[in-house]
Amino acid sequence: MxxxxxxxxxxxxxxxxxxxxxxxxxxxxxxxxxxxxxxxxxxxxxxxxxxxxxxxDLGGLFADVAVARLRPDGPPDTGSVFDDLTAWAEQYIEESASPTGRKFMCDMVSGGADRASAIRGGEYARERVKTMLERGRRRGERVPDLDDVIDVVLAPIVYRIIFDPDDVPTGLASRLVRRLFDDIPSPHTDPA
Amino acid sequence: MxxxxxxxxxxxxxxxxxxxxxxxxxxxxxxxxxxxxxxxxxxxxxxxxxxxxxxxDLGGLFADVAVARLRPDGPPDTGSVFDDLTAWAEQYIEESASPTGRKFMCDMVSGGADRASAIRGGEYARERVKTMLERGRRRGERVPDLDDVIDVVLAPIVYRIIFDPDDVPTGLASRLVRRLFDDIPSPHTDPA
CATH class of the missing domain: 1.10.10.60 (Homeodomain-like)
Structure with a gap:
């Protein structure tokens, strides 16, 4: 460990x-x-x-290296949650959708007998999203729920990279973030 | 292979x-x-x-066994797409959210040098969803897009099972299917 x-x-x-x-x-x-x-x-x-x-074991080490890759300097800070999430999702796709990125993602999921690395990978993603949402809340923006960001934006990206790597189209990030904001029940500043 | x-x-x-x-x-x-x-x-x-x-190698064999588990008799056939998808998603969670199910999912993602088993696993899921949607279309129901079913319903379930296995709450399946139907732009039969 x-x-x-x-x-x-x-x-x-x-x-x-x-x-x-x-x-x-x-x-x-x-x-x-x-x-x-x-x-x-x-x-x-x-x-x-x-x-x-x-x-x-080697599986645990490969997984640890894969998780470490997910920890860059900090999530994007553009001044709006909508743009932050879009930039973050685009960056996530860019880093993970290449054959190498996909390999790292698979290492992370499979590595180590207790699969703890996948759970740590999930926690890092949540932390980064939480940071972006908190900044938006402090600016007085209406922000989506953390869980909804994971379900609506991150999960489809990760799913496609793992299970359907030929189906990660250009514009996926912004399409998913738009769906997320469309789902916020109360009125919000239109990002368009 | x-x-x-x-x-x-x-x-x-x-x-x-x-x-x-x-x-x-x-x-x-x-x-x-x-x-x-x-x-x-x-x-x-x-x-x-x-x-x-x-x-x-053993990784390829474990992955093959894991994929085979995903091929049961056929998707649910309740008479409505909404109920079919809910039953299917509930069944998917039931089969995958246990420690054993999660292990199989991770084997499937990691197994085999070319990761082909994950892609086959993704194809099986698409085939099953396609069957349910086609039946609904033949009955004259308004049905969601195949890609949206994957993004909105399946991806969050798989993501949680892999990355956040303690967060697969009761009622997740029907909540996700409801979000999917809320997103269909034109009027549809209210499933409630």
Whole structure:
């Protein structure tokens, strides 16, 4: 199991960074099936036992790397929730709909015996949406429910990437965000 | 790679049945990590080489078993699309939201190097929805778009099961189907 939030700059954080970097470098050249713990350990400059102790197995490590990819700097901040959500959804599609992105998503879902990485991936997405909605609420905007953002916008994107990767059309993000805002019962500022 | 649609009653079909049964029996007792090709082969009465030749690797075989689970007798037929979709969504949740169901879903997403099993799983779901919608159209009902059924009803269910398994509340199926019908622009028979 990965250690949750190792102190930045601590040894745990440095090891994690080196191991993640090694995995990413190996994944750039070859399929997961050909990557082994000794290869990763050699490239990262750590003992194989460090990897086994910390991540349990390769599936858990691949999943951890996939989740880490989902944590960029912070959600978009355009000044309106409608535009923030659209930009965020577009960015999510861009990062995940490529063959590599899809592979990461599948690693995240499958990795680790307890499937904890998928749940962490889901939590990160919720946190980012929550940030955008709270900013909008502070600005006095009428904002959608967090759960509705997940159901109406994020879920169809993730579903298509996993189950129907040839069906992620241009404009999907804004179409889904529009559906979300159409569903808000009370009047709201028309984003058009 | 599994052979597509082996003739029913043929040797290929009998082998597939025996191997699937063996995997299911082993999975009832132990985690996938402890299941090996020789164990499956012994229980199924086939040579290990048969399994390697046909399924490539264990991931592909687990994924194939998971997809096969999604193919029950046929979608519900209650006489109205609204009720059919609700019954189908409830059934989908019931089959997938248990820890076992979730494990199968994750196997399906991760299994096989080319991830083809997830795509087949997506196709089966579309076929079943298409059947329900076509029946409704023949009865003269106003029916939602196939893509909207996937986006509005199926995607949120699958997303929650994978990423947020503690958040699959009672009544989710009918709430999502109601949202779908609320979105149909022209007047429709109120299902309430």
């Amino acid at each position: 990965p250690i949750a939030d190792p102190r930045p700059g601590g040894r745990a954080a440095r090891v994690q960074q080196a191991v993640h970097d090694a995995v990413r470098a190996l994944q750039a050249d070859q399929d997961n099936d050909f990557i082994t713990v000794p290869k990763i350990a050699a490239l990262a400059g750590v003992a194989p036992s460090t990897i086994y102790r910390r991540w349990g | 599994p052979i597509a649609d082996p003739r029913p009653g043929g040797r290929a079909a009998r082998v597939q049945q025996a191997v699937h049964d063996a995997v299911r029996a082993l999975q009832a007792d132990q985690d996938n990590d402890f299941i090996t090709v020789p164990k499956i082969a012994a229980l199924a009465g086939v040579a290990p080489s048969t399994i390697y030749r046909r399924w490539g």
